[in-house]
Amino acid sequence: GQQVMQIPQYQHVQEGEDFTTYCNSSTTLSNIQWYKQRPGGHPVFLIQLVKSGEVKKQKRLTFQFGEAKKNSSLHITATQTTDVGTYFCAAQYGNKLVFGAGTILRVKS
Amino acid sequence: ETGVTQTPRHLVMGMTNKKSLKCEQHLGHNAMYWYKQSAKKPLELMFVYSLEERVENNSVPSRFSPECPNSSHLFLHLHTLQPEDSALYLCASSQRWGPYYEQYFGPGTRLTVT
Numbered sequence: 222g223q224q225v226m227q228i229p230q231y232q233h234v235q236e237g238e239d240f241t242t243y244c245n246s247s248t249t250l251s252n253i254q255w256y257k258q259r260p261g262g263h264p265v266f267l268i269q270l271v272k273s274g275e276v277k278k279q280k281r282l283t284f285q286f287g288e289a290k291k292n293s294s295l296h297i298t299a300t301q302t303t304d305v306g307t308y309f310c311a312a313q314y315g316n317k318l319v320f321g322a323g324t325i326l327r328v329k330s
Numbered sequence: 331e332t333g334v335t336q337t338p339r340h341l342v343m344g345m346t347n348k349k350s351l352k353c354e355q356h357l358g359h360n361a362m363y364w365y366k367q368s369a370k371k372p373l374e375l376m377f378v379y380s381l382e383e384r385v386e387n388n389s390v391p392s393r394f395s396p397e398c399p400n401s402s403h404l405f406l407h408l409h410t411l412q413p414e415d416s417a418l419y420l421c422a423s424s425q426r427w428g429p430y431y432e433q434y435f436g437p438g439t440r441l442t443v444t
Binding site for chain 2 (some may be wrong): 224250251254262264265266267269271309313316317318319320321322323
């Protein structure tokens with residue numbers, strides 16, 4: 222079935238370091254969404270990207286959609302302990318939203 | 331916080347029990363979803379309801395039975411579950427069913443099947 226590959230599976234960074242997670246699809250996507258799930262919590266919508274090459278920023282978070290609309294990335298600048306959690310990308314296949322496996326981020330203070 | 335509530339938050343049940351999970355959304359959305367989240371697995375879509383009509387059944391075993399009596403409420407009826415069904419069950423809603431609509435998740439029900 223359709224799936225989105227997300228890497229890395231896990232990343233442990235020192236507070237203040239940057240972090241990036243990548244999402245890849247073998248097919249062209251109409252859009253991509255990003256969600257964050259804190260430990261013990263539930264997924265919370267962060268952003269949606271629709272246009273080829275689109276870049277959106279939310280404070281220290283930068284989201285990018287590839288030119289071919291087959292990949293996306295989320296970059297966090299100068300991580301803080303509040304950034305810990307699992308970051309999921311989710312791609313739309315038809316009317317179905319398919320989630321990647323997520324990247325678990327741990328931040329050492 | 332998100333406008334989507336789920337009860338109970340935790341549930342332990344035996345394999346022969348029958349129980350139901352409840353979800354309620356206060357956002358005026360038209361689409362509701364059930365997801366299963368197991369350890370080390372991606373979120374798995376189980377069912378989708380749009381305007382109270384089931385529009386997606388993602389090859390879910392019949393021991394899981396959804397019900398959507400109105401656009402604000404969604405139930406998941408459980409019977410004769412297996413230990414591998416232990417997971418976090420998340421309900422979500424979106425304004426409409428289809429591309430470009432972000433989903434709002436409830437806090438989930440942590441289910442343990444003994």
